[in-house]
Amino acid sequence: MHTHLIIRSPRRGWQSLLLACAGLLAAPLAVADGEFPAKVPVPADNPMTPAKIELGKQLYFDPRISLSGTVSCNSCHMVQSNGSDNLPLSFGVFGRVDVPRNTPTVYNAAFNTVQFWDGRASSLEEQAKGPILNPVEMGMPNAEAVVDVLRKIPGYHAQFAQVFGGKEPITFDHAAEAIASFERTLVTPDSPYDRFVKGDKKALDVTAQEGLKLFNSVGCGTCHAGPMFDNPGLPMGEGFYQKFPAQPQNAACAKYVQKYHLHGDLGRYDVTHKDADKERFRVPGLRNVALTAPYFNYGTVPNLQEAVRVMAACELGKNLTETQTKQIEAFLNSLTGKFPQVTLPHLPQTPDSTLLMKVADMAKEMQKK
Amino acid sequence: MHTHLIIRSPRRGWQSLLLACAGLLAAPLAVADGEFPAKVPVPADNPMTPAKIELGKQLYFDPRISLSGTVSCNSCHMVQSNGSDNLPLSFGVFGRVDVPRNTPTVYNAAFNTVQFWDGRASSLEEQAKGPILNPVEMGMPNAEAVVDVLRKIPGYHAQFAQVFGGKEPITFDHAAEAIASFERTLVTPDSPYDRFVKGDKKALDVTAQEGLKLFNSVGCGTCHAGPMFDNPGLPMGEGFYQKFPAQPQNAACAKYVQKYHLHGDLGRYDVTHKDADKERFRVPGLRNVALTAPYFNYGTVPNLQEAVRVMAACELGKNLTETQTKQIEAFLNSLTGKFPQVTLPHLPQTPDSTLLMKVADMAKEMQKK
Numbered sequence: 001m002h003t004h005l006i007i008r009s010p011r012r013g014w015q016s017l018l019l020a021c022a023g024l025l026a027a028p029l030a031v032a033d034g035e036f037p038a039k040v041p042v043p044a045d046n047p048m049t050p051a052k053i054e055l056g057k058q059l060y061f062d063p064r065i066s067l068s069g070t071v072s073c074n075s076c077h078m079v080q081s082n083g084s085d086n087l088p089l090s091f092g093v094f095g096r097v098d099v100p101r102n103t104p105t106v107y108n109a110a111f112n113t114v115q116f117w118d119g120r121a122s123s124l125e126e127q128a129k130g131p132i133l134n135p136v137e138m139g140m141p142n143a144e145a146v147v148d149v150l151r152k153i154p155g156y157h158a159q160f161a162q163v164f165g166g167k168e169p170i171t172f173d174h175a176a177e178a179i180a181s182f183e184r185t186l187v188t189p190d191s192p193y194d195r196f197v198k199g200d201k202k203a204l205d206v207t208a209q210e211g212l213k214l215f216n217s218v219g220c221g222t223c224h225a226g227p228m229f230d231n232p233g234l235p236m237g238e239g240f241y242q243k244f245p246a247q248p249q250n251a252a253c254a255k256y257v258q259k260y261h262l263h264g265d266l267g268r269y270d271v272t273h274k275d276a277d278k279e280r281f282r283v284p285g286l287r288n289v290a291l292t293a294p295y296f297n298y299g300t301v302p303n304l305q306e307a308v309r310v311m312a313a314c315e316l317g318k319n320l321t322e323t324q325t326k327q328i329e330a331f332l333n334s335l336t337g338k339f340p341q342v343t344l345p346h347l348p349q350t351p352d353s354t355l356l357m358k359v360a361d362m363a364k365e366m367q368k369k
Numbered sequence: 370m371h372t373h374l375i376i377r378s379p380r381r382g383w384q385s386l387l388l389a390c391a392g393l394l395a396a397p398l399a400v401a402d403g404e405f406p407a408k409v410p411v412p413a414d415n416p417m418t419p420a421k422i423e424l425g426k427q428l429y430f431d432p433r434i435s436l437s438g439t440v441s442c443n444s445c446h447m448v449q450s451n452g453s454d455n456l457p458l459s460f461g462v463f464g465r466v467d468v469p470r471n472t473p474t475v476y477n478a479a480f481n482t483v484q485f486w487d488g489r490a491s492s493l494e495e496q497a498k499g500p501i502l503n504p505v506e507m508g509m510p511n512a513e514a515v516v517d518v519l520r521k522i523p524g525y526h527a528q529f530a531q532v533f534g535g536k537e538p539i540t541f542d543h544a545a546e547a548i549a550s551f552e553r554t555l556v557t558p559d560s561p562y563d564r565f566v567k568g569d570k571k572a573l574d575v576t577a578q579e580g581l582k583l584f585n586s587v588g589c590g591t592c593h594a595g596p597m598f599d600n601p602g603l604p605m606g607e608g609f610y611q612k613f614p615a616q617p618q619n620a621a622c623a624k625y626v627q628k629y630h631l632h633g634d635l636g637r638y639d640v641t642h643k644d645a646d647k648e649r650f651r652v653p654g655l656r657n658v659a660l661t662a663p664y665f666n667y668g669t670v671p672n673l674q675e676a677v678r679v680m681a682a683c684e685l686g687k688n689l690t691e692t693q694t695k696q697i698e699a700f701l702n703s704l705t706g707k708f709p710q711v712t713l714p715h716l717p718q719t720p721d722s723t724l725l726m727k728v729a730d731m732a733k734e735m736q737k738k
Contacts, residue, residue, distance in 0.1 A: 058449075061449045063447075063454070064455075068460060068464075069454070069455070069456055070444070070454065070456070070459075070460050075439070075444075078432075078716075079713055080427075080430045080713045080714050080715060080716055081715075081716045081718070082718060085432070085438070085439065086433075086438070086718075086719060086722045086725050087438055087439070087722075087725050087726075088722075088725075088726050090439075091437060091439050091463070091464070094460070094464045095437075095460070095463045095464025095465075096464075290718075290720070291718045293719070293720070293721060293722035294722040294725075294726055299722075299726075300726075302721055302722050302723045302726055303720065303721040303722070303723075304720070339715050341712055341713075342712070342713040343710055343711070343712050343713070344448055344449045344710075344711045344712070344713050345449050346449060346450075346708050347447075347449050347450045349450070349451060349455075349659075349660045350455065350662070351659070351662070351672065351673075352662060352671055352672040353455045353456075353457075353662035353663040353668075353671050353672070356455050356456050356457075356663075357456075357457050357663055357668075357669075357671055
């Protein structure tokens with residue numbers, strides 16, 4: 001179903017083999033052993049082209065596809081930062097404070113088997129539509145409203161036509177396809193860990209190497225497996241959605257649950273309405289995890305060391321020593337990759353700004369309520 | 370007082386001579402006749418260096434120097450767009466709707482003699498500080514709070530030290546100097562008009578050429594003079610701050626005043642508290658004016674044709690024919706230059722996000738009020 005975009009020159013084939021086989025594995029891999037994939041998976045029905053990527057980049061940075069005309073994908077998933085915004089919870093359209101979960105990073109999201117904390121989207125294409133239409137996030141009322149905005153921007157007509165052809169090239173699906181294509185370029189290979197796996201034993205210092213061993217021996221690697229450390233099991237397979245907190249009876253965990261308000265998010269249950277899915281979440285990948293504080297679904301845990309402690313206590317029922325915590329932190333620091341250089345797009349302009357002029361009045365009305 | 374950054378290879382010297390002499394002119398030039406300057410003015414006490422420009426770009430795109438952690442310079446002055454946000458009035462921090470005036474474009478702001486609609490800043494360096502500390506815009510309480518945030522970001526320590534040296538390189542002044550240096554790269558030369566002035570008579574079609582003649586003959590060029598069409602007279606000289614609306618007794622103007630709420634902004638008076646300065650404003654430059662709708666201090670006029678009509682009626686007391694309006698619009702369209710390619714910066718990360726975690730609670734409190 002997937003072709004692959006080569007990220008750099010192809011190397012040993014086993015990484016892509018591993019990716020390709022991931023869907024066949026019934027249980028997660030037991031050890032974290034994958035080098036960063038040489039290729040990003042590309043759906044056969046949405047091939048990447050330079051023009052599509054460029055269009056997707058424009059849409060990604062274009063706040064006009066939000067109800068206020070001020071929120072773009074990049075407002076929360078900041079490409080110039082870590083692909084997120086370092087906030088516990090992002091602010092939504094018109095400064096709304098009821099965004100329910102922490103914003104995941106867009107970097108390497110191309111490798112996620114499913115998207116969102118609760119896995120409710122199975123592709124980047126599907127994910128891209130979510131926040132645009134979410135009343136709390138970008139707030140557009142429906143797909144037609146998005147298309148209506150895009151069709152009012154003459155420059156987009158030519159670009160959508162060039163990329164997608166057809167009688168009516170500007171559609172919400174096409175916009176999402178272009179955005180997803182741009183997002184597939186946001187990958188961060190070449191971390192110290194990757195250099196280590198490739199044989200450069202100096203790429204990790206002793207502390208990080210001890211951390212890597214511990215990561216696997218204490219059990220982190222059971223779920224955080226595969227090259228993205230996100231559990232490459234089948235989405236429907238056992239263990240794909242993990243309970244958090246899984247060990248609330250552990251005394252340390254109980255303390256963290258209280259301190260960081262870890263209870264109360266129904267997680268995957270919101271999608272399936274099965275009791276067994278309550279408080280279950282997609283296992284987030286760990287690439288660049290050192291840059292994506294604060295942590296977890298509510299973004300309540302402020303730093304990586306504390307996140308390691310919380311995971312050990314609440315997922316594994318284990319209390320780490322300070323030395324162990326620092327060793328695992330050192331290993332996680334080694335997962336920070338090289339970020340791509342992204343040239344800012346230049347958005348096509350609207351000759352008439354009536355499009356956005358209603359917004360200020362609307363905002364003032366909302367403020368009055 | 371100024372050195373010059375060469376934008377492209379130096380050409381005929383009269384443009385820079387014109388710029389250099391601008392400060393000596395007692396009255397505005399009578400005709401719009403300047404090609405885009407080959408050099409951007411650079412203050413002697415803030416020379417541009419690649420490292421300073423890069424640091425300034427990071428700060429420009431960094432929302433952490435706002436009270437909410439979500440508003441950067443680029444939120445309203447969007448580099449990926451026209452240097453503004455195409456909104457009548459921008460939304461401020463926490464979605465505030467009381468930003469008082471339309472956001473001017475950052476493109477070519479380096480050439481403005483003074484900054485802001487009311488000219489209350491005399492340099493880009495001074496301007497850059499304004500929105501950061503404005504309670505309605507980025508909302509930081511004071512310079513110390515900005516410095517406090519920047520000092521909590523380890524990557525900035527090394528960069529400020531490299532750029533500015535000294536015992537305590539991270540200061541609000543230095544941040545503003547870096548931002549201003551980046552902004553001096555945001556210039557748009559090579560418009561069709563510039564090619565026309567250089568001798569390519571085909572660069573403007575007949576309509577635009579008629580528009581250029583009209584622009585001067587009806588009187589637009591009296592104030593919109595010089596290479597940036599922003600009146601290069603002395604800031605304190607006669608006519609530098611122009612009354613708007615100047616001809617409210619004109620019947621057409623009176624209609625526009627009512628329709629677009631053109632009255633009520635005290636303009637320059639807010640700075641000087643002199644009665645004569647009531648409703649006086651800096652003459653905005655016209656480079657890329659076709660891209661910066663909606664127009665005027667309240668952003669109430671939706672498109673360029675209407676803006677031309679309003680100006681003719683309210684500044685010159687003249688009613689243009691539809692043909693004349695379209696000719697002048699065609700000329701103004703020819704002032705759209707070539708935008709620079711800007712590589713997105715990569716912001717240094719905070720290892721601990723406590724910095725931003727207080728924000729969500731604060732926002733929720735504010736929302737309750």
